[in-house]
Amino acid sequence: MKTKQFFIEIIIFLLVLFWVYAAVTKLLDYDTYWRQVMHYIHSAVWAKILAIVLPVVQLLIAIVLVFQQSRMIALLSSMVMLLFFTGYITYLLYFAPVTPCSCNGIFRGFNWQEHLILNIVFVLTNIAGIVLMAKEPLLRKPLVI
DSSP states (O other): OHHHHHHHHHHHHHHHHHHHHHHHHHHHHHHHHHHHHHHHOOOHHHHHHHHHHHHHHHHHHHHHHSSSSGGHHHHHHHHHHHHHHHHOOOOOOOOSOOOOTTTTSSSTTTTTHHHHHHHHHHHHHHHHHHHHHHHHHGSSSSOOO
């Protein structure tokens, strides 16, 4: 296996673990997670939709990352989600009138500053994956379904 391909596989593995863990922790403690979403949405209907859609999208990203033909789409989707969450955490830290507990966060023991650092690390990891994948000759071939 080439060095570049090895690094791509490591990045994909880390991102799959990240997204699966993020989704599963939400689903395993769904009541707490839903209450936290409800606290900010203030609409039971929209909170319920978001509380279901978010972990499903996270799991879909993890699944699509596994398949070689769809990795770039998954990496780009992962990047959008990571940037969204990084922006949300930045908002909570610097602009929100009240910072909620991170008791149902991806790493329960982390404070919001540590969550921000973790997200930035994964944003950089994701960027590395996109750059390495963009140089792969496999991407230049048409996708055959």
